[in-house]
Amino acid sequence: MDDKKAKKTAGALDVRNIIGMLMAVYGVILVVLGIFSDSTGPKSGDVNANLYTGLALLVTAAVFFGWARLRPLVVPQDVDADREATPPPGDPH
Amino acid sequence: MATHAHITVLANTLIDADPVDYAIVGIYFAFVLGIGFMARRRVSNSVDFFLSGRSLPAWVTGLAFISANLGAVEIMGMSASGAELGLPTVHYFWVGAIPAMLFLGVVMMPFYYGSKVRSVPEFMLRRFGPGAHLVNAISFAVAQLLIAGINLFLLASILEALLGLPMFVALLLAAGIVLSYITLGGLSAAIYNEVLQFFVIVAALLPLTLLGLHRVGWWDGLTARITSAAEDNPAGPTAEQQLNSWPGQALSGFDSSLWSVVGIVFGLGFVLSFGYWTTNFVEVQRALASDSISSARKTPVIGSFPKMFVPFITILPGMIAAVLVVEMADLKAGGTPSGGASGTVTYNDALILMMRDLLPNGLLGLAITGLLAAFMAGMAANISAFNTVFSFDLYQDYIYKDGSDDHYLGVGRIATVAATVIAIGTSYFAAGFPNIMAYLQTLFGFFNAPLFATFILGMFWKRMTAAAGWIGLVAGTLAAVLVAYLSEDAFGSFSIGVIPLAGQGAAFLAASVAFIVDVALSFVISLVTKPKPEGSLVGLVYSETPADVRTDPKEASYPWYRRTVPLAGVSLAMVIALNIIF
Numbered sequence: 251m252d253d254k255k256a257k258k259t260a261g262a263l264d265v266r267n268i269i270g271m272l273m274a275v276y277g278v279i280l281v282v283l284g285i286f287s288d289s290t291g292p293k294s295g296d297v298n299a300n301l302y303t304g305l306a307l308l309v310t311a312a313v314f315f316g317w318a319r320l321r322p323l324v325v326p327q328d329v330d331a332d333r334e335a336t337p338p339p340g341d342p343h
Numbered sequence: 344m345a346t347h348a349h350i351t352v353l354a355n356t357l358i359d360a361d362p363v364d365y366a367i368v369g370i371y372f373a374f375v376l377g378i379g380f381m382a383r384r385r386v387s388n389s390v391d392f393f394l395s396g397r398s399l400p401a402w403v404t405g406l407a408f409i410s411a412n413l414g415a416v417e418i419m420g421m422s423a424s425g426a427e428l429g430l431p432t433v434h435y436f437w438v439g440a441i442p443a444m445l446f447l448g449v450v451m452m453p454f455y456y457g458s459k460v461r462s463v464p465e466f467m468l469r470r471f472g473p474g475a476h477l478v479n480a481i482s483f484a485v486a487q488l489l490i491a492g493i494n495l496f497l498l499a500s501i502l503e504a505l506l507g508l509p510m511f512v513a514l515l516l517a518a519g520i521v522l523s524y525i526t527l528g529g530l531s532a533a534i535y536n537e538v539l540q541f542f543v544i545v546a547a548l549l550p551l552t553l554l555g556l557h558r559v560g561w562w563d564g565l566t567a568r569i570t571s572a573a574e575d576n577p578a579g580p581t582a583e584q585q586l587n588s589w590p591g592q593a594l595s596g597f598d599s600s601l602w603s604v605v606g607i608v609f610g611l612g613f614v615l616s617f618g619y620w621t622t623n624f625v626e627v628q629r630a631l632a633s634d635s636i637s638s639a640r641k642t643p644v645i646g647s648f649p650k651m652f653v654p655f656i657t658i659l660p661g662m663i664a665a666v667l668v669v670e671m672a673d674l675k676a677g678g679t680p681s682g683g684a685s686g687t688v689t690y691n692d693a694l695i696l697m698m699r700d701l702l703p704n705g706l707l708g709l710a711i712t713g714l715l716a717a718f719m720a721g722m723a724a725n726i727s728a729f730n731t732v733f734s735f736d737l738y739q740d741y742i743y744k745d746g747s748d749d750h751y752l753g754v755g756r757i758a759t760v761a762a763t764v765i766a767i768g769t770s771y772f773a774a775g776f777p778n779i780m781a782y783l784q785t786l787f788g789f790f791n792a793p794l795f796a797t798f799i800l801g802m803f804w805k806r807m808t809a810a811a812g813w814i815g816l817v818a819g820t821l822a823a824v825l826v827a828y829l830s831e832d833a834f835g836s837f838s839i840g841v842i843p844l845a846g847q848g849a850a851f852l853a854a855s856v857a858f859i860v861d862v863a864l865s866f867v868i869s870l871v872t873k874p875k876p877e878g879s880l881v882g883l884v885y886s887e888t889p890a891d892v893r894t895d896p897k898e899a900s901y902p903w904y905r906r907t908v909p910l911a912g913v914s915l916a917m918v919i920a921l922n923i924i925f
Contacts (some may be wrong), residue, residue, distance in 0.1 A: 265403060265535055269542055272374055276546065279367065283705040297557060300705040303550045310542070329425060 270314035273307045280304030358504050358699050364708030371543065371712045371908035378535050403538055404638065405645030408629045409653070410537035413544060414721020418657055418714065419497050420779040422697075423690035425654075425661025426671055429569065429585025430925060432661075433654045439611045441647045441918045445911045448643040451621050452630060454802060456639045458882040463624045463794075464736045470801050470883045471812030472875075473740075478816045479794060480736040483624060486790040487729040488762060492769025493779060494722035495521070497691070499770065504695050514770060517660070518763050521722045540716040541649075547706070547713035548656035554701045555663035568666040576676045585662075611851055614858040617782060620793030622798055625728045640907040643775050649915045651921060662694040668700055691779055726762045733758045781850060785827055788854035793819025796861035805884045809875065811868040819861030825855040 284301025424432040460466045466485060468476035476554075498521070499513035508516065559565045566586055567745045573581055620626060622641070630642040664671045670680040670688040680688045688696070711882070734755040776782035797815050801807050830849035880887040 265538055268378065268535065268750055269539060272371070272477065272539060273546070278672065279363065280427070280705050280709070283363065283703075287704075289809065299550055299554055303546070303706055303709075307546060310546075311834055 266318040269277065274311035277304045277307030277311055279333045280307065295318045336338065351367070355798055358695065358707065358711070359704075360505060360707060360711065361704040364704055364711060365661040367708030368712045368715065369703070371716060374539065374621055375536055375716075378539075387823065402645055404629065404642045406541050406649065407537040408626065408642050408646040409650045411625055411629055411720070411724055413541065413653065414494060414717050414724070416497070416721065416779060417653075418544070418548075418717055419691055419694055420783065421654070421657040422661030422694040423692075423779060424662065425580050425583035425658035427661075427667040427690045427694040428580060429662055429665075430658070431585075432658045433921075433925060434607050434611055436651060436654045436814050437918050437922055438607060439616040440620065441651055441914065442648045443616040444650065445625070445914060446617060447621045447630075447639045450469065451802070452640045452643070453636060453889070454625055454883065454885075455630075456636045457888065462736060463622055463899050464732060466883070467797075467812065468736075468740075470880070471797075471807075472809040473814030474809060475797065475816060476736065477741065478813045480732050480740075482790050482794075482816070482820060484729050484732050484737065486786060487725045487732075488765050489769050489772065489786055491722050491725035491729070491762065491766040492771075493773040493783060494718055494725060495633055495731045495766045496770035496773040497719035497779070498715070498722065500691070501695060501711070501718065504692075510774075514621055514767050517718075517766055521719055521726065522760065522763050536716075537720060540713075540720055543709070544713040545656065546658065550706055551697060551701060551710060552656050553665070555660055555667060555697060559663055559806050560668055565663060565666065569662065572666055572672060572675065575777040593885060601913060603709070607851070609851075609855055611784075614792045615787050615851065617799075618793075618795030618854070619787055620856075622791060622794045624732065625724050637901075637907065639875040641910065644907055644910045644914060647911075648917075651914070651918050660697050661690075661693045664697045664764040668696040670696060681823070695728065722766070726759055726766070729762045730758045733762075784850035785853065788823045788827070788850050788857055789820050792823060792857040793861040796858045797865060800862060801884070802867055803885050804869075805877065805880055805886055806869055807865060808869045810872045811865040814868055815861040815865035817858040818864045822860040823853040823857035826856050 280300045281304035284298050284304055287300075421432060425437075425645055458469060464476055464480040467479045495514060495517055498517040499510060502508055502513040503510055506513070528714065555566065556562070559568055569585055573585060626643075630639045665675050666672055671690075671693055673680040674688050674690070680681065694714070698707060702710055716831065734751050738754055738758075739751060743750075750819060772778065773782060793816050796819060797812055799814060800815075826848065830852070877887065882888050
């Protein structure tokens, strides 16, 4: 907050990164299960449900990481000085 | 799985979970608690954390808005109703939610936001004075305890299914988990958790739905199997009724299709849903926390887009369960199969049994996580809303005025524990209802329908007086209770059956009567009592509020897709299209 030129981004606290992280962890677990264990069976109608869901989760995670990276949230400079009176920043679109 | 190593705590678990499933559940809790700790550490010296929340695009607030409502009741209740009644259940979304959400955003939000109140009871205090405030605060607190009981019951049933614990132990364990979740996670992280929870639920329910559709042979296979099941069981709703959303006799319980449509549109679509969405403190507060009047108005509008597709991952799996899961099909054909959460299978078990039959280990863990997350978030929202209203609207205003902040915090903590203990008691009411949704609608009829009547009248009619405010509320609630008592089963076994209506139809009627009694009585009383002085109603009554207080001057400069009214129009058009297609 002292360096007025450095842009402060929300980073790991951006909810998009948190969603991305959780989806990525779950995606990896399901893909590994899908490949190394016999997930296809009569239960799921002979579809490797773990593998496909895992892949979809990884894609979702990538979308969220990419979005957070392309349009990072910037914390305005004057916030830390006066948090009550600060007008909230606009929509980052 | 190659390395099969089942952990079975007790012998008869409904679901066979593997270590990997427990790991997936554990990872979620690590995330939730991590967010809680980060929130707590950051809040003292920096606003980064909350700011990143506040500056998020409006889609996130919108998601939190519907996620706060996408709890156990929604997921289990909707799939139960889908299994029992079929497609007419979509009315809870397309008639019973979207129009009211749009109305909240377009018409009502400016009054909430513009009058700077912090809670819905506080609006009542400003508009009508202490009488209506006290009535509203008490009825809200009672409603939250009853709804928390429903959430707790559902949470305990999944713990029972998962671990094979007896119901009472599962209830205690579930209550303990929620209590620690509220204390540790704190309200501060609520929005983050709600958004996270939304994605976990979709990630769990979407594959379940697709697998189910794959197993029954997609839509054609599903219709064929529902049709043949309905032909074998003439006592139940016909296939025609189950596969078309209108006129929805199976849902409303009316024999006449005309009255069924009227009941659904007026009872569910107008009174119940507007009552719920426009006056529910938990929901409205999500929007109040946003940065401008424009964002506040857009929050429910944006939430309406994902909301209209939720039925496809809640009701549809229920419908599939009714033909795919052996016990469900048996139950629907009039049998009483044993098993399920309460010893005998009920429709509320539809989703858990689907998970058991369809999901491989791994996905099963994800589904359990989604359900647990939703149940806890739902109950946590009830308990903390109760806590806020009890501590500030009831205790501080009417019992002990001049305490220190610490004093009220202490009261709040005691209230939290007390509410959790009471919820264990109220969960036994919930357990007595075969269809949770019908019970919930009955409660909404008692509490939300009269509130909405008083609200809408008070907001648009400046002549309405303080006495009319509280008398209307009390009379409306009593009228709804009376109708429920006279109906066949709105009160479970307490109802005496003078009015030949059962199920949701009785709830719709109770709500409609509450609304009409409230409006009529408020009107008459207002004419014979003294209205509030005109100057005191600015920001509270439509005609007394200047247009610039009600709108955001910057909004006109936004492109159409960021303005409230055009967005609401798109949403409405989509929901009408969905109603026509199904």
